[in-house]
Amino acid sequence: MGRFFISYCHHRHSHPKPEAPALWIQDISASYDLENRPALRNVSLSISRGSSVALVGPNGAGKSTLFKVVSNLVKVSSGEIKIFGQPFGACHHRVVYLPQRSSVDWQFPLSVLDLVLTGRYVYLGWLRSLKKKDYKKAWEALSNLSIENLAHRQIAQLSGGQQQRVLIARALVQDADLLLLDEPLNAVDAQTREIVQRVLNHLKTKGKTTLVATHYFNKEENLYDSAVHLKDGEICTAS
Amino acid sequence: MHGILEPLQYGFIQRALLASMLVGISCSLLGVYVVLRRISNTGHALTHSALPGIVIAFMFGGNLFLGALVATLWTAIMIGFLSKEDKVYEDTATGMMPTIMLALGVLLISSTKSYRDMSSMLFGNILGVTSGDLVMIAVITVFIVGVLILCHKEFQLFCVDKDYARTIGINVDVLRHVLLVLLSLSVVTGIQATGAILTNALLVVPTAAARLVTNRLVPLTITAVTMTMVCCVAGVYCSYYFGLSSGASIVLCCALCFGVCWAFRTVQNKKSML
Numbered sequence: 001m002g003r004f005f006i007s008y009c010h011h012r013h014s015h016p017k018p019e020a021p022a023l024w025i026q027d028i029s030a031s032y033d034l035e036n037r038p039a040l041r042n043v044s045l046s047i048s049r050g051s052s053v054a055l056v057g058p059n060g061a062g063k064s065t066l067f068k069v070v071s072n073l074v075k076v077s078s079g080e081i082k083i084f085g086q087p088f089g090a091c092h093h094r095v096v097y098l099p100q101r102s103s104v105d106w107q108f109p110l111s112v113l114d115l116v117l118t119g120r121y122v123y124l125g126w127l128r129s130l131k132k133k134d135y136k137k138a139w140e141a142l143s144n145l146s147i148e149n150l151a152h153r154q155i156a157q158l159s160g161g162q163q164q165r166v167l168i169a170r171a172l173v174q175d176a177d178l179l180l181l182d183e184p185l186n187a188v189d190a191q192t193r194e195i196v197q198r199v200l201n202h203l204k205t206k207g208k209t210t211l212v213a214t215h216y217f218n219k220e221e222n223l224y225d226s227a228v229h230l231k232d233g234e235i236c237t238a239s
Numbered sequence: 240m241h242g243i244l245e246p247l248q249y250g251f252i253q254r255a256l257l258a259s260m261l262v263g264i265s266c267s268l269l270g271v272y273v274v275l276r277r278i279s280n281t282g283h284a285l286t287h288s289a290l291p292g293i294v295i296a297f298m299f300g301g302n303l304f305l306g307a308l309v310a311t312l313w314t315a316i317m318i319g320f321l322s323k324e325d326k327v328y329e330d331t332a333t334g335m336m337p338t339i340m341l342a343l344g345v346l347l348i349s350s351t352k353s354y355r356d357m358s359s360m361l362f363g364n365i366l367g368v369t370s371g372d373l374v375m376i377a378v379i380t381v382f383i384v385g386v387l388i389l390c391h392k393e394f395q396l397f398c399v400d401k402d403y404a405r406t407i408g409i410n411v412d413v414l415r416h417v418l419l420v421l422l423s424l425s426v427v428t429g430i431q432a433t434g435a436i437l438t439n440a441l442l443v444v445p446t447a448a449a450r451l452v453t454n455r456l457v458p459l460t461i462t463a464v465t466m467t468m469v470c471c472v473a474g475v476y477c478s479y480y481f482g483l484s485s486g487a488s489i490v491l492c493c494a495l496c497f498g499v500c501w502a503f504r505t506v507q508n509k510k511s512m513l
Contacts, residue, residue, distance in 0.1 A: 009408030071406040092408055103402035108275060109456045110399055118396050122407040127389060154454055170403075 006126040009089050016094070020085025022178045022209035023047040023070065028079030030069050038077070039065040040233045047211060049084075049177075052204050052223065055213045057230035063213040064100060066230070067180040071097035083178065093122040096176035098167055100183045100213075106155050112166050113138060113151040119173030134173075141169040144202070146195055161192035168199060179203065181212045197223065246479045251366055258368045259471030259489070261380040262432045265425040266441035267467035268387055271460050272418060274446040276398050280330060281318065281419070282442040284337040285426045288314035289435045290344030298351055304375065307435070308427045314340055315419035323412055363434030363486025365471075366478060376428045383421050394418065395456070432471060433486035440490040441467060448497040451504040466496050 025045040031038040040062045047053055055063050068074040070081060072092060083091040096119075104115070119141075120134040142148040145165040150158070158166065164184070171179060184196050200223060203210055217227055229237045246252040273282050292310025296303045314336045321332040368376075387394065396404045397414045405411050422442075429438035449462035474489030481488075 007408065009410075072408075073402055073405055089408070092406065095406075097406050099402065102400065104400045105275075105398065108399040109450075109454045109459055110395070111455075114456075115399065118392075118400070118403065121392060121396060124392070126393070129392070156454065174407075 005128070008122065008125055009092065014086045014090040016091065016177070017085025020082065021046045022049045022051075022084060023211065024082040024085075025070075026080045028069060028076045028081060030065060030074050030076045032065075032074065038233055039074075040069065040076075043079070043230075043233070043235055045228060045235065047178075047209060049209055050204075050207045051225045052200070052210045053212070054217050054221075054224040054227040055211055055230060056215075056217045056227050057213075058215075060232075061230040062233040063230055064182055065233070067097050067099070067182055067211075067213065070180060071095060073097075093174070094177045095180065096171040096174045096178075097180040098171050098182060098184060100186065102163075102167055104155070104163075104167070106158070106163065108155065110155050111152050112147065112155060112158070113142070115155055115166060116141060116169045116173055119170040122174060137173050137175070138169075141172040144172060144199060145169045160187065161189045164188050164192055165195065168196060172199070177208055179208060179210045181210060183213055183215065186215065242480075243476075246476065251368070252475065252479060254368045254370065254373050255365045255475045255485070256472055258373050258376050259365055259432055259475050260468045261373075261376045262365075262425075262428045262441065263468035263471040264464055265376075265380040265383045266429050266438070267445050267463040268383065268460065269418075269422050269425045270442040270446040270467070271456075271463055272394060272398060273422065273442050274450060278329070278333070279439065279443045280333050282422060282426065282439040284318065284333045285311045285314055285419075285423055286430070286435050286438040287337040288340035289426070289430060291340055291347055293435075294344050294347040294351065298347070304372065304427055304431065307430055308423065310340060311423035311426050312420060315423045316416065319412070319416040319419050361434050361436050362484055363430065363432050363437060363489075365432045365475060365485040365489075368431060372431055376431065379424045379428050383425055386417065386421060390414075390417070432474075433489050437486045437490045440493055441471075444490070444493040444497050445470065448493070448500040451497075451500040467493070470496060 023045065025043060027042050027044055028040060029038050029042055030040045043062075043066065055066065057063050065074055069076055070083070072089070081088050083095055116138045117130055117134060120130060120137065124130065139148065139151070142151055145168055147162065147165050147169065150162060150166070155163075155166070168184065185193050188196065200210060200212070212224065228235060247256075273279055289307035289310050292306035292308070293303050294306075296306025318329070318332045318336055321327045321335075322329040393404070393409055393414060396409070397411055397418075401411050404414070425442070426438050429441050432438070433441060445467040446459070446463040448466060449459050453459050453462060470492035471489050473492045474485055477483050477488035477492070478485035
């Protein structure tokens with residue numbers, strides 16, 4: 001990380017605590033500002049390191065909210081979260097969230113390579129610029145997703161499947177240990193689906209922890225070690 | 240050549256040219272973020288919010304531009320505060336604040352019972368830039384350029400993917416406030432050149448024109464900055480030779496550039512369809 005590093009948040013980046021689970025959630029509840037109904041109610045969960053877990057549930061069950069809570073996009077009203085045994089914020093560089101509908105402005109004049117490189121910003125913090133090794137990591141990720149030919153293309157010119165692969169490439173570039181993937185196989189073409197599945201398997205062999213929200217658990221059962229079922233903002237079963 | 244050099248013998252023209260180029264840099268650099276974040280109404284809101292600050296400064300015999308600066312900064316902070324965490328939509332806050340500030344300005348004008356001509360503040364008078372104004376514009380421009388260079392990657396990420404910026408720990412609310420404050424500062428420099436009513440054109444029109452000829456961020460920024468500087472200088476010369484309003488001349492030069500870029504893009508599109 002180098003001697004000169006000004007982190008984006010008030011916590012310094014901390015190392016994981018040995019033996020701590022990748023994600024530990026205790027009794028969290030959360031709701032959106034303009035809604036009275038809580039989107040999550042007293043959810044408790046522990047995801048061990050290196051596991052691949054499916055988060056299953058119908059629309060509105062709270063899958064995306066759970067991911068947003070863990071990635072600091074929605075605030076919890078009660079409860080506690082630890083990531084790799086560290087308090088919230090200290091290990092956020094080890095978490096990456098791939099949303100179902102990204103907030104990316106695809107019309108912004110930016111190349112695919114530049115967007116993928118934003119995945120390295122968390123390691124740079126304020127005032128530092130990209131280095132050769134950051135570019136190397138970005139090219140590796142583009143190659144893993146078979147999109148190195150798109151590197152210099154403007155993001156406005158990408159198809160839906162290509163956009164999904166670019167966002168996964170950015171997630172890989174961040175080199176996170178806990179990946180929260182919201183319906184990564186939904187509404188993508190067969191080629192993208194195959195590549196994403198290959199990447200998920202590769203992440204598993206590298207010891208990364210993945211929590212994947214899915215509607216189609218029955219079809220994808222072989223991809224996961226276990227499943228957590230959510231309904232109406234509450235956990236109903238964990239298998 | 241004589242026509243270009245001849246006005247330069249006058250100190251007020253030298254100051255006007257320097258000021259216009261500095262204003263061109265600060266307004267167009269922020270204009271890139273304004274256009275790409277689709278917040279051109281914010282620039283409009285800030286320029287219109289300067290009025291009560293100007294009137295209060297006039298009432299107490301203070302610096303009018305300092306008054307404008309305080310009023311626009313206050314508006315920027317209020318827009319940021321009201322729309323924090325989307326409690327009120329940003330465009331709603333942007334629509335509310337300038338009308339409230341404008342109403343306050345009108346109320347204050349009527350209470351002073353003064354008929355002082357404020358047309359230079361409303362429509363700009365770059366030929367009337369004093370050495371003090373020039374120093375203030377230079378300091379503000381250096382500050383804006385410095386912040387934009389130091390936080391370039393964060394502003395870029397904020398514009399392209401706000402949620403991702405938040406997940407990696409960037410406080411996007413602070414970043415939004417910083418952008419609004421920088422915008423207020425650039426608006427104040429622009430008021431000197433084109434006036435409170437026309438300054439938004441300097442923020443929006445050159446970048447909109449540049450967006451028509453390039454879709455890459457760095458060339459877009461360079462094109463917008465160059466175009467604004469050229470238009471500001473051309474506006475000063477038009478004002479000097481034809482006795483026209485400097486603010487209106489600058490804005491119409493920008494509009495001319497936009498027209499040329501629009502025609503270029505249209506021809507390119509037709510060629511690509513053949």
